[in-house]
Amino acid sequence: MTIPRCPKFDTCSAPLCPMDEQSLENGLWYPDEEVCTLKKHGGLPWIRKQRKLIKRAARVDRYFTLEMLERNCVVRGGIEGLDPDVPEELQLKRWLNAHPEKRKLSWEERERARQRMAQIRG
Numbered sequence: 398m399t400i401p402r403c404p405k406f407d408t409c410s411a412p413l414c415p416m417d418e419q420s421l422e423n424g425l426w427y428p429d430e431e432v433c434t435l436k437k438h439g440g441l442p443w444i445r446k447q448r449k450l451i452k453r454a455a456r457v458d459r460y461f462t463l464e465m466l467e468r469n470c471v472v473r474g475g476i477e478g479l480d481p482d483v484p485e486e487l488q489l490k491r492w493l494n495a496h497p498e499k500r501k502l503s504w505e506e507r508e509r510a511r512q513r514m515a516q517i518r519g
Contacts, residue, residue: 465479
């Protein structure tokens with residue numbers, strides 16, 4: 398089986414490439430690094446998360462793993478990645494605990510939120 402060659406291979410310097418499994422297995426990404434620009438991969442959740450982090454990350458000297466990028470969590474201003482000078486295992490566990498997965502709201506919770514917004518709007 399052959400690996401499909403990325404058409405931007407010669408000009409792209411993104412450390413995480415959706416077409417390169419090896420870069421995804423052990424890859425790290427810093428918020429000041431490039432993101433894949435191929436349109437067919439632009440909708441991947443972890444690539445969309447990279448774009449959000451570029452705007453909101455507090456520090457560009459902290460890295461994110463693919464596991465962190467794939468986590469469906471809220472990305473707020475001031476979010477930080479992991480410190481490269483400290484062992485990753487414990488840091489990653491703390492980061493994942495501090496950034497829980499978003500949960501889906503039940504129909505009742507959505508309805509209550511709509512009613513609250515209607516009251517606020519007057």
